[in-house]
């Protein structure tokens with residue numbers, strides 16, 4: 167029988183999922199010749215909306231989409247999944263403290279960690295998108311001890327793409343894909359550190375460092391970093407809704423590179439379990455530059471020189487993650 171990749175998307179009635187399901191079902195992520203089964207999880211009150219999404223997927227009459235399952239039951243949703251894209255989370259409501267949001271969402275990811283442990287394939291690849299993404303990922307992995315820790319990641323690829331795009335907009339005649347080796351360090355939050363100290367622009371067979379191409383260190387140290395850190399908020403302000411198209415696109419980029427491997431010499435940023443590299447506390451889910459081999463194993467790019475400016479920013483975002491973890495562990499202990 168043919169091999170079908172089973173892909174779970176949570177928060178499937180939400181706005182990111184609405185931009186995410188079509189590229190997956192069309193073969194943009196796993197391959198144009200790879201059939202997929204989509205499993206869509208959302209909460210009970212969203213089942214009618216989710217049914218509308220299923221109707222639309224059906225109406226696309228896609229050649230690779232073998233089956234669609236829509237459910238509000240985690241024991242159904244996580245059964246034998248190859249890939250789990252954990253997008254669903256509780257949105258931040260007016261007057262809600264960051265702490266309240268964290269508490270609500272960490273409970274969701276405890277429950278989904280337990281479900282992964284019990285029902286998913288042990289080879290499952292997990293991408294946590296729902297915020298706070300790093301800490302949710304930490305909790306999810308903790309409650310799925312039978313699944314290797316390397317199989318858990320969280321999304322910081324949108325931050326990487328935002329950084330590449332800002333550099334491209336600043337340097338005449340350069341496109342975002344000409345910019346490589348931008349690194350996102352740490353938390354997917356406003357403390358993240360978008361680092362261009364190792365980044366290069368490749369154009370017409372030539373390579374030039376981003377710092378040399380931009381020729382404005384003050385802009386790179388201040389406005390550039392701030393713009394990337396606060397881009398999500400800027401989109402919300404403009405659209406009155408959070409990033410969805412760009413987030414879905416970043417999820418596809420993240421998952422495609424994980425599934426197929428990164429091209430020779432290319433790095434991508436993703437939130438993964440720290441090995442202790444760069445003095446980051448082991449097992450924290452921290453965004454690092456990684457390369458990925460054909461066996462779907464990622465490896466942190468080691469040995470990059472870190473100056474005082476970077477060190478300070480890398481430590482600040484680590485500290486925020488340590489604090490989030492303490493709050494999270496307090497919340498899930500009973």
Ligand code: NAX
Nearest residue numbers: 177179180181182208209254255295296297299321324413
């Ligand atoms: P929406 O509110 O449009 O959709 C979320 C969906 O999740 C809703 O349909 C909701 O019913 C569902 N949901 C809630 N609890 C659930 C549960 N226990 N199981 C399954 N489904 C559940 O949000 P959307 O704009 O799609 O964003 C989803 C998440 O992505 C948010 O947490 C958001 O903060 C986060 N983001 C993360 C990004 C990243 O780079 N890591 C960037 C984009 C985005 O802001």
